[in-house]
Amino acid sequence: MKRIKPWLRSLMIVIATLVVVIPSVFWMRSNVASLKETHKSALDPIIMVPGSSASQNRFDSLITALKSTQRTTPSVLKVYVHSDGQLSYTGSIRQGDNHPYIVIAFQNNKDGYSNVNLQAKWLSTAFAALVESYHFNHFAAMGHSNGGLIWTLFLERYFRDNKDVNIDRLMTLATPYNMESTSTTYESPMLKELIKYRSGLPKSLTVYSVAGTENYSDDGIVPYNSVNQGKYIFQNQVKHFTQITVTGVNTQHSDLPQNKQIVSLLRQYLLQDGTKADAGKEQSSDSTSK
């Protein structure tokens, strides 16, 4: 092997150093900038939308039940959307609370195809305002009854406007994807629309659809078959789609949010209690010195 001339070798070393150092400095600047961004958004709220005819206080007892097992009491922010798109807030997000609850309710909270569509539009207004003031970039969603429809419509049609925000999980409780129909073949206009725009759903989303049954066919109000039709919307579209059926005491439609079984489902899947700490542990062991 021929020996490399000393001056050539020095030149090569200088070039190699520059090739590493210059991009490093650029990376350093952008790294600090992006850290600043993500730093603001450690916030990971759980946003809830109640069903028709329900107010922003619909989930109070549910949140209390969820709270009782958590070490820190989470804060609750309630957003009331007026029919003209105006927002009014009650409650607040405490500084340093990364998993607050946000409940979004509507002045016009009536049932029906056109109303639910309007509510989805209002949800997008409220959502954009929340993102702007709190700078969060991911969240989990929960919808009871028609709230689930509002979420699904919103995710299909409006959510992509919020570029930097990711939804991690959506849990719908007794959401009648096929409205009040008990048929397995008939598709209501609502279901037709939901299926038509399903490609707008985020691919990374994990969906849990929980159905309650008092008897073998419904929870007193929402037919089991209607909840079951959700699979035609989510299956093969989102990352994971899980259907869960809860039976037993307190499985009547309006009781569902207070049902102990469902509270524990929410805790397990939506809040992912306990699992987060484990994930953090794994990360830290990854960064041990070698």
Add this chain to the structure above:
Amino acid sequence: MKHGIQKIGGRLVHFDRWLQTRTLFRALRAALGIAYPIILIVSYFDLIYATCLTQNGFLNQIYRISEWLPLWTTWQNLFNLVQITVNGLIAVVIAFTTANFMAREHRRDDLLAGILSAFAFLILNFNFAGVKSDAQGSVRSSPVSYFVYSNLGAQGIFLAIACGFTVGYIVSRFSRGSHTHMETETASHLLRRTHNIIRPFVIVIILATGISYGISLVSPQGLTAVIYNWVAQLFSNPGHQLLNILGTSALNNLLWTVGIIGPIAISGNSSIESIQNLEAALRKGSTWNLPNPISFHTLSDAYANFGGAGMTLGLIIAILLVSTNHNFRSIGKQSLLPGIFNLNEPILFGLPILFNPILLIPFILSPLAGICLAWVGIKLQLMPPVAYPLPKTTPGILIGFMGTDGNWVAFLFSLLDLIISVLIYIPFVKLCNRAETDIDIYEGVQNMVERQRKE
């Protein structure tokens, strides 16, 4: 004064030479030496994987490789495969080679001793917890490994050496006859080998199974975990005191030199002090006046880890500058590139640093010097502490600069730090020059004597 230092140096060389005449030590050096090519080649795979093909790799971050390299995840999987199989099972190889050379020193069946030792090592790392859940037929989301995988890699080297020695000893002590190497094996010789190995084989298997089961009653993660947990507990958080940080660093590096690799899982970037520092730095827009300016992360990770534990980049440079030993120089050259990105396996196993009484001293001292230097710089407010998280493979010399978002004083301190570590290593590298050449002569003489005796 100078005379005194020379005397100590002479003693060290003498001690090293004495060690070299010990059967155990020769077997150990040979065992590490034979594993060196594997470790060297895999460390280059590791280099590519850790710098380019992990999301948090230094080169991946600065060149955004994952965005333009086609089939990035495929490359990632392929390189990871080499990591998992070769690097992940390196302790099994060490268990094999140690027993192999032990048996060879005693003229016993070295090949079978090595195989036996590898088995014994696997038995010692049997995953009883996994088997239990298997037998009960419980639902498992992922298949449970029958072995504690994490103990079969670099983490398990200490146990592997101990296992190799023990098995080598048992084979030497309990074999029926001595072993002669044959260029061409014959059926009767093979049968004799079988005959010879039966007794040590049964003893080793029973012993290893017994120990393994006994340990499983105490620690389901195996023997290695007992050691590691114990050490980790002792030094879970070195805090803000300089002395504690120095002590932790010294102990950590001492353990490295006996093959207990990185027992103290100081969670650098993710420790609570570092997170508080990062929060404050982002809020203020600078890394001055942080809540925890002095921590293991701001001192040791940033200023005492150039080239990996023990400031081995300093050692590599010292070797390239002053070593006259041909072996040292070639190992130094081979280790330079991984060393720049803080991967020090080649130099650790090549020279080796492991169980080396001479290199042990600067391996502990130069990180301590780096920590003290950084402490002075931070305490006198000459430079701010590092706060921004950096990839683990960031070249050591850049950590101070980049971790403070471009503080030039921090960079000068890093440079000074590197120079000091080179200066600390130089006298010891020179001692090694003497030691190694002396041994070469010594062994040459011994071989000559042996040949004469045969004639």
